[in-house]
Amino acid sequence: MARPRAFDRDQVLDIAIEVFRQKGFEGTSTDDLITAMQIGRQSLYATFGDKRSLYLEALRRYNTNSIVDLLDARRDATSPRQAVEALLLAFAEQAGQPAASACLGVNSICEFGTSDGDVVRINHESGQTLQRFLERNLREAQQQGEVDRSLDTRGAAQFIAVTLMGMKVSARAGADTATLRNIAQMALRSLDGPP
Amino acid sequence: MARPRAFDRDQVLDIAIEVFRQKGFEGTSTDDLITAMQIGRQSLYATFGDKRSLYLEALRRYNTNSIVDLLDARRDATSPRQAVEALLLAFAEQAGQPAASACLGVNSICEFGTSDGDVVRINHESGQTLQRFLERNLREAQQQGEVDRSLDTRGAAQFIAVTLMGMKVSARAGADTATLRNIAQMALRSLDGPP
DNA sequence: ACATTACTTGACTATTCGTTCCATAACTGC
């Protein structure tokens, strides 16, 4: 019917994600974006609306993919506790690499706080997804006796999620895999019962 | 000798800190600064150099004060383990309040990563101070049998520090005091020995 | 009182910002 796009939408969106991860929202100019994405200025505005819309879409996509990657790590786990362990350790492995880049979700929280309702909503949603996964696994692990029976699984799931955020900041500050792995293991200790 | 400043340097620096905490480095304009600080543009440049210098000085001062506040929470503690507990719980109390604002240190890590050497250095320094405090207390607590004897105190101290960072991001996302307190308590569980 | 010093004020520059306009190019269904 009409002239088709000369670029793949998702492909250039992934590039935008990478730029935003490295420079943040305010730190990224539209010039940075079109240079990295290798598309014209007009194409950017026609395809994604304005800079803010592009950022929100990038954040949505990043969070979704991020959760998928995270949950994918548990595929070989043979027990619910192992699933949680695998998630944390796989993250340590990946985020500790020198070339690893920042978490767009954590960055957006730090940059916007609670001032931007859309950002809050997007992050809350993916936060809930992770929370549900952790809580379900911890409950099951509890039933199998893999974690302390007296543990509040909801609180424990929140704790694991917060540890993960701490690890993300740590990784952004340059922490290596060994350090992150150790932190993951320390967090897992708290799931055990009292002496 | 000559006309004295019409404003208190530290006082307006504290205001700059507050602005940077809320808006980040890139998100803060020099207009934002002089408006909030209530000083003239020239006074800002004459007193603090350029925007970046002001930011670095704000970060240095914030980190120093932040550590002091944090360590001050342990003054009533009667044991090394209690000191660590008091630190985490006092932070939960303070950061969970609705009016609490962001941690400039964590924000700077997220915004700059490892790209700005000065930022890295400043954060590293205060990170080390906290790390030393935690490690010393955990070692002493270990000697008194308050924490697991087989624990690697250095790794445990790193873990506590990372948990604290996670709590900071959590608080920035809007977590309340009760949630943060629970996370602190979960982290402390990991210091106990195995069942 | 006066000279010296330096703070203050506000205008100013040059650049960069996000966004839009417009003419042109490219593709599809007929």
Add this chain to the structure above:
DNA sequence: GCAGTTATGGAACGAATAGTCAAGTAATGT
């Protein structure tokens, strides 16, 4: 190949940006 439709490229917009300049003003030591 033509008409209709949409993508593209570049120029241009006003607003905002970080930083500077120069003239006026206030406080101090002598």
